[in-house]
Amino acid sequence: MPQLRALVLGGTTEGRALAGRVPVISSLAGRTSNPLLPPGEVRTGGFGGVDGLERYLREERIDAVVDATHPFAATMTAHAAAATTRAGIPLLILRRPGWTEQPADRWHRVADLEAAAALLPALGKRVFLTTGRQSIAAFAALDGLRFVSRSVEPPVPPMPPHLEVVLERGPFDLAAERELLLRHRIDVMVTKNSGGSAAKVDAARELRIPVVMVDRPPLPAGVPVAATVDAAVEWLTALGATGRR
Numbered sequence: 001m002p003q004l005r006a007l008v009l010g011g012t013t014e015g016r017a018l019a020g021r022v023p024v025i026s027s028l029a030g031r032t033s034n035p036l037l038p039p040g041e042v043r044t045g046g047f048g049g050v051d052g053l054e055r056y057l058r059e060e061r062i063d064a065v066v067d068a069t070h071p072f073a074a075t076m077t078a079h080a081a082a083a084t085t086r087a088g089i090p091l092l093i094l095r096r097p098g099w100t101e102q103p104a105d106r107w108h109r110v111a112d113l114e115a116a117a118a119l120l121p122a123l124g125k126r127v128f129l130t131t132g133r134q135s136i137a138a139f140a141a142l143d144g145l146r147f148v149s150r151s152v153e154p155p156v157p158p159m160p161p162h163l164e165v166v167l168e169r170g171p172f173d174l175a176a177e178r179e180l181l182l183r184h185r186i187d188v189m190v191t192k193n194s195g196g197s198a199a200k201v202d203a204a205r206e207l208r209i210p211v212v213m214v215d216r217p218p219l220p221a222g223v224p225v226a227a228t229v230d231a232a233v234e235w236l237t238a239l240g241a242t243g244r245r
């Protein structure tokens with residue numbers, strides 16, 4: 001039987017891990033100049049909307065797609081659902097679980113970055129922004145606040161006038177997160193509910209720092225969701241994929 005041709009929409013730790021377990025073609029958006037590459041075949045750059053993705057799936061004779069993009073990459077996730085339906089091939093969403101609020105947390109849950117920005121002036125003056133460099137623009141008008149933002153590559157304008165940029169790639173441990181929050185005298189943190197390593201959320205809880213938590217965008221209806229790489233490997237194996245080892 002010929003090997004299943006599976007496409008993994010990546011850009012996440014889970015996408016890389018899946019590509020290490022099953023032979024797949026990984027797709028990256030190409031946003032970072034020095035990305036952590038998954039093992040195996042990799043293609044880079046947008047497909048050109050739903051039409052472009054459908055064309056790619058047909059031309060490359062893709063049998064199945066795993067959408068392992070970041071929980072906030074809602075456009076790519078919607079395009080994957082539409083294009084796989086049109087091409088008549090199965091789609092699995094691989095999405096790690098989000099964080100859940102614990103009793104000692106001081107979360108302010110909001111639907112999007114704009115709502116996070118609107119809430120900030122009431123919560124503090126010194127803000128740790130961990131929402132990624134493409135999210136900085138939403139906070140650009142807040143000239144009365146001091147921001148520390150962290151991202152792998154520098155953000156681009158528009159940016160708030162009082163902004164210190166920390167260029168670092170995770171994962172970060174609890175001690176490092178605690179130290180950063182204290183060193184910058186942070187009094188409020190903004191994060192997307194990405195899930196995964198919870199060190200920054202744990203550190204904020206310990207220090208009793210309020211967190212503006214941006215909720216995940218909704219998932220497309222009717223698409224199966226796997227919470228772990230193991231479950232995605234099983235799904236691909238059931239379709240005919242054979243493991244790397």
Ligand code: NAP
Nearest residue numbers: 010011027028029046047048049069070072073074075076
């Ligand atoms: P997005 O807003 O959902 O997607 C915008 C466009 O980027 C898509 O329509 C598609 O272009 C292209 N694209 C996105 N992911 C792609 C992929 N894996 N392969 C090929 N093209 C892709 O996405 P985003 O939020 O900008 O995220 C871009 C990438 O960064 C994703 O791979 C995601 O996993 C990763 N990432 C995102 C975040 C976040 O907070 N959003 C955080 C960490 C990592 P076309 O329409 O031309 O096909």
